[in-house]
Structure formats: C-alpha cells, structure tokens
Amino acid sequence: QDMRSEMLTVLSEMGVVVEKHHHEVAAAQHELGIKFDTLVRNADKMQIYKYVVHQVANAYGKTATFMPKPIFGDNGSGMHVHMSIWKSGKPSFAGDEYAGLSESCLYFIGGIIKHAKALNAFTNPSTNSYKRLVPGYEAPVLLAYSARNRSASCRIPFGSNPKAKRVEVR
Template sequence: SGMHVHQSLWKDGKPLFAGDQYAGLSQEALWYIGGILKHINSLLAICAPTTNSYRRLVPGYEAPVVIAYSARNRSAACRIPVSSQSPKAKRVEFRCPDPSANPYLAFSAMLMAGLDGIKNKIDPGKPS
C-alpha cells in the first residue's frame, strides 16, 4: 500500500504553487520539487522505512520507480495532479511514502526537503 502525499504551500491565504511554468506550477513549486528530488535518498529512509516498503516499488504497477517529476507519468516519484485549473488545486504529489512511515517524521522531512529546494533554488531538471 502506498501513502501518496499531496502537498501545497500557501502564504497570506494565497496558493504559492500556482503559476505559468510546467503543468501550471510556479517557479517556487518547481524548486520545491527540486528539493524533494535532491533529498530523495534520505527521504526514503524516513518515508519508506521497512523492507516491505520496497516490495511495491517495482516497474509496471504505476509505482514511483523513477527519480523524476511529471504531470502524467505515474512512475515518477513526484507527480503533478491536473484535476482542476483552479490555482487552489495546484499541488505536488510525492508518491514514495508508505503507511509504515512515522507520519510526524515523514511530513517534517518532506517539508524540510521542499523548503530547502525553495531556499536554494534547486532546479528539478526536465519533467519525465
């Protein structure tokens, strides 16, 4: 079982992830993704902490097996759901966590990685 985590940041009541970049995201959202992807090995130690966590991470089952981001590719670690054009709906889905993770540690680690991406303007590269 997966524990796909949808994330968005807001400031002063406004969504920070909506913009005019790839898949309708802002530059801050792309940097956030860059932070997640840069720190993915460390994140997996927290977000997928058991040997059983990796039994579902196999190609061919829409599992997140590629260190990449995409609006359509479900094998990418980060996916951008395109369910609405509303700025309020813009978010990033990190698909690697599973329910065996400690939620307090997992959510803190994901947020720290994403914020590091924004702070250091980490480029996530091209989408897959």
C-alpha cells in the same frame, strides 16, 4: 461495501472528512482520500484513520493492513501525500511553468528530488516498502516529476483552479 461505509461513518463522527473513496487496482485494496488540512492536523487525522480502519475491519472479522506490498504480483499500497504551500492566504504553487506550476513549486520539487535518498528513511522505512517499488505496478520508480507519468516520484495532479495546484509525493 458495508464495511467501508461504516469506516466512513466512524471517521466522520471523529472529525475526519473523507472527500473521495473507491476500490483500487489490487485485490481488497481501497482508497479513502482525506480532506486537506494543516500538516499537524492531517498527521493526527492519519493516526485516527488507521485506528478506525483497523477497528472496523476487526469488527467484521477482517484484518486491515497498510503494508506496502502484501501480495506479490499485484499492485502495492502507497501513502501518497499531496502538498501545497500557501502564503498570506494565497496558493504559492500556481504559475506559468510546467503543468501550470510556479517557479517556487519547481524549486520545492527540486528539493524533494535532491533529498530523496534521505527522505526514503521516512517514506520507505521497511524492506517490504522496496518490494512495492518495481516497474509495472503504478509504483514511483522514477526520481522525476510529471503531470501524467504515475511512475514518477513526484506527480502533478491536474487542477485548473490555482487553489488546487499541488505536488503528490508518491
């Protein structure tokens, strides 16, 4: 807990806002949820995040890894990305379709699913990435979208506020 607290402090000092953090399912696995921002800003924050986690862990004599499946037989680690599109200051993903989504959001999801094979070059770049993608470990093994099924590659997190409508690419 001390090590994670220090990570949170350093991240805050470096301008990275962590909205939530908790222990995850696998041994020594933690989740630190970074606050939403523009694509470029969050890409920069992700690099800062990884650097801070590695450096603080090292200071405690530990090794941090972002490896997708470091332990066989246990849940892996995925970098789930939550996405939404806004136009003229308004969320484009809220609507009256499945799970409170808009038609344009469903087309957005369709584009992700249509291009999933090509996207895998970025989302699963190593052999170890595919070791994570097995049934029974909350991994996205279905090329589908769902509001409840954690095996779907695109998950729709619950949010009653239209501003919270987003797609989680897993």
